[in-house]
Amino acid sequence: MHVIPQMLLHVCFLLYHNASILSLPFFFPVLEARIQQLQYDIVLDVQHARIQFVNAPKSGREASSGKSHKNVSGVRTEVPKVRQNISKGGGQTSKGGGKDASASKSRWMEKLILEKKTKTQKLNLKLGIEDKPCALLPGGLCVLWRHRPSPAPPAHSPPHDKPTQPAQHRTLQRHDEGLGQEGKCCSLLYYNSRILKHFIDLCRHSALPPYSPCGQLQGSLNQIGRLFILVEEAGLKPNLTSYCAALECMGRTPNCSPKVINRVLRQIKEDGLCVEELFRLCVFRQDERDMLLRAIHTVEPDFQPSINAVLHTYDPNNVDICHCQSLSNLPPSGESLHILAKELGNRVHNKFCIRMKSHNQMVGKLSHIYNEYAELLEFDVLPRERWWKVEAEHSSGPSLLGDNTQWPHTVVMELGTYLVDLMVKHMKVNSDILSPAYDRKFIPVLYHMYTFRSNKQVGFIKPHPILTQMQQDAMETTLTFDSYVMPMLCPPVPWTSAKFGAYLLTPTKMMRTVVGANQHEILLEKCQDADLHAVLDSLNQLGNAAWRINQPLLDIIISIFNDKGNEKLDVPPPNSEAPKILRYSQQDLATYSSAEKAHLKRELVKAKKKCSEMHSLRMDALYKLSIANHMRDEVFWFPHNMDFRGRTYPCPPYFNHLGSDVTRAILVFAEGKPLGPGGLKWLKIHLVNLTGLKKRSSLAGRLEYANTIMDDILDSADNPLNGKKWWQNADEPWQALACCMEIANAVRSPDPTHFISHFPVHQDGSCNGLQHYAALGRDVIGATSVNLIPCEVPQDVYSGVAQQVEEFRARDSEKGLKIAQVLEGFISRKVVKQTVMTVVYGVTRYGGRLQIEKRLKEVDDFPKEYIWDASHYLVQQVFSSLKEMFTGTREIQDWLTESARLIAKSGNTVEWVTPLGLPIIQPYHRTRTQMLKGTIQDLSLQITHDSKQKPDTVKQKNAFPPNFIHSLDSTHMMLTALYCYSAGLTFVSVHDCFWTHALTVDTMNKVCREQFVALHSQPILQELSNFLLQKYCSGLS
Secondary structure, three states, X not given: OOOXXXXXXXXXXXXXXXXXXXXXXXXXXXXHHHHHHHOOOOOOOOOOOOOOEEOOOOOHHHHXXXXXXXXXXXXXXXXXXXXXXXXXXXXXXXXXXXXXXXXXXXXXXXXXXXXXXXXXXXXXXHHOOOOOOOOEOHHHOEOOOOOOOOOOOOOOOOOOOOXXXXXXXXXXXXXXXXXXXXXXXXXXXXXXXXXXXXXHHHHHEOOOOOOOHHHEOOOOHHHHHHHHHHHHHOOOOOOHHHHHHHHHHHHHOOOOOHXXXXXXXXXXXXXXXXXXXXXXXXXXXXXXXXXXXXXHHHHOOXXXXXXXXXXXXXXXXXXXXXXXXXXXXXXXXXXXXXXXXHHHXXXXXXXXXXXXXXXXXXXXXXXXXXXXXXXXXXXXOOHHHHHHHHHHHOOOOOOOOOOOOOOOHHHHHHHHHHHHHHHHHHOEEEOOOOOOOOOOOEEEOEEEEEEEEOOEEEEEEEEOHHHHHHHHHOOOOOOOOOHHHXXXXXXXXXXXXXXXXXXXXXXXXXXXXXXXXXXXXHHHHXXXXXXXXXHHHHHHHHHOOEEEEOHHHHHHHHHHHHOOOEOOOOEXXXXXXXXXXXXXXXXXXXXXXXXXXXXXXXXXXXXXXXXXXXXXXXXXHHHHHHHHHHOXXXXXXXXXXXXXXXXXXXXXXXXXXXXXXXXXXXXXXXXOEEOOOOHHHHHHHHHHHHHOOOOOOOHHHHHHHHHHOHHHHHHHHHOOOOOOOHHHHOOOHHHHHHHHHHHHHHHOOOOHHHOEEOOEEEEEOOOHHHHHHHHHHOOHHHHHHOOOOOOOOOOOHHHHHHHHHHHXXXXXXXXXXXXXXXXXXXXXXXXXXXXXXXHOOOOOHHHHHHHHHHHHHOOOOOOHHHHHHHHHHHHHHHHHHHXXXXXXXXXXXXXXXXHHHHHHHOOOOOEEEOOOOOEEEOOOEOOEEEEEOOOOOOEEEEEOOOXXXXXXXXXXXXXXXXXXXXXXXXXXXXXXXXXXXXXXXXXXXXXXEEEEEHHHXXXXXXXXXXXXXHHHOOOHHHHHHHHHHHHHHOOOO
């Protein structure tokens, strides 16, 4: 197999420079207007309605030529000839419009130049910088251009000798040719701290530093001062990053005048900034922090950054990138180009970020800090605070936060498309590798083809059958995973900010967003650090729960998986068990009627769909079981992050405790705790809950039932596959079997109260969304049905709704309604459960009808011809029942929906802040299509998060009620997690389902109830109303 060697390394190198100077084009472009000015000895009044960039010439001769230049967009821009005047009206040239060149030097222009010169001299005097000429463009746009001829090569050097610098330095210097040292900082100065820092980087280094820290030269203070002058001329103010870069350059300059440093420090204070914040908020690479501290020590020798500046207390009391890896994961049916390109582009980005951390000397520092953090981490110290203390003790060197600029989604996609194109063109295999009968020639391993999905043409990359056959016939198969999709073998890095945490090297966002959306990051950056501490600490608490594999259960599941699976037990069978796809010849089809042909076509489509689903499920199970088997002897962790509503998720996608019944069953806590006096009772109650039986029974009734079936429990534990198989009839069979084994081990131990249990016991919420609505609306009837009010036996809202719908049906049946009579005996808890559960999350009557229709189709005895009428009738009755039970719920939903509609109509997106201080914004905007040109095919991207587009009113109003409830639900979970941590509990959540040891279930239940009451004791709706009024109506009179 032939691949292009070192290709990805070159791509990473090129993309590094493009990412580093993303806003400062790589070939140092200058304004077209400035190029024109440099071509004449006279001062021209140049005005442009639109700014255009052109590539800077390589030598002084080209700069003075009369040739036209092309801008970045490819539009050819004509340069006016000498002696042409540019009119004041719009920049159009006119021949003979003026008497001579002196006409352009009008009196007001001379006055303007004099004013600019006077102001520049004052600023120079203020900053203590010698006066040098600086060019300014009209409208506050500033350009710095200092042209010097390139020095001639030494006489003894041949003209074509190779330079001794590294290749990347040669690349940079080749584009600097003719500009000189000071000419590197030529471009338009938009005020952006990152862009300004790039300017100062170019002023103080001969080349960009990450690949060669030794290539730094003495900084030019005059150039940096000039940049600050230009910023002030534009009516802007420097920020912390700008001052940090200037002071760092002064620290690198030998014998820098203390007066200059004092002026900068004084200016920082005059601008309302703080020197301490330089060390807390700015990002450092390599030795930049040390240089900053050296400059400050020149005038303040005793200054040290305060540790308290970064410590705040919240008190609740390498798998290498490889083409072959992508090939091995490619299914025989192929993969869409869009998905494959996105995967490859993201891998390159992750590789690039990790490599930059190594080049910036961050990895060594991170290793020292992490090792010390892991050794000294104590239970009574918050991980965030522990990390901050250790990091403060190792304050010298590069910043751990780094400057990981996220690549735009279009850049990732274009890179991925380019790599796929390389693979299709250059990855080949011998045609006779499987059959010597064929002539030997190189044939492509991958093919690009098109197919139709939902009436849309989609580009696919499909492997050659030879490659598929080679993979299937391989004697030994190995699954290769990226390290960031695997559980961690060490505790995660604690989240100390919205940009730092989880994995040690792989960049991870604290808040998951739609690819390319940045609205959430902007909101988080505006937050004060202390406002996010509770959120960060809750994520750290969830991520610090250690896990291990339930090996006996894993072995049983793997044995069934290898023995053709079992669909009843949720172990997918292999493709060999899939229905056969029948093939018919043209002669056979000629004998069938049109109706029979249509029937055969439907059966063919159904069979293909079944085969595809079976393959997908089989591969998903293979991934999960392979990872579990790989980790069978390890202790591991799941780092956590959240979505934009605050709901938390484990970062590893394939294998975690949010998975299916199979995945949850093979996970147990790494830390064991004795059962204590009540632990065995909770294990038995938990087992009954997993069976789905006795939902309307009290806890005492469930415990009594568990004691009556102890024989079945012990038989299931001893003979899971050959005994009575009682466990297989449970709602969650594998978790039930795991619980049977734990109970058997406990009761057979000498003293069950001292039995060390690793088994997690679950406490699930009763339709959690309706609980929050009932609490917000103070609905007594609704609160009773979802167990917010004490009752003798647990209430089941789904059974209550089904019972009330049955009453409505009986009443209509007596009136002679046909469909009500047909539904007699078919209304059950299962039929209405999904609709009741999703009403709180904004399901419409149409969506609810589809849900009920699906449930009725599963009932064998129900007459199929009445399914549509029955589902239409039932969804109306379910909504009516909920309206009676939850009187305030519909009113609250209507208020939230109408508020969001008005906000979106005004051109704004809906925002709010959770009670824990987490800012939330709904990123729903009108869809725009962006075409990416590619050599293999053009890609059409549907972008729904572009903040420049108008908000999508329908999505904004429909999503606000469920998203708001989700944010309250996550707030309650985070509060419970924090207080469980302070109580010394091991706590894990699956949204509204909380897990802990059997010993501590009572404590967790107490904390859960207390935090729910505390949350809803606040005026949540009133505070939301005040926030919306202040944000969206404060400007109205």
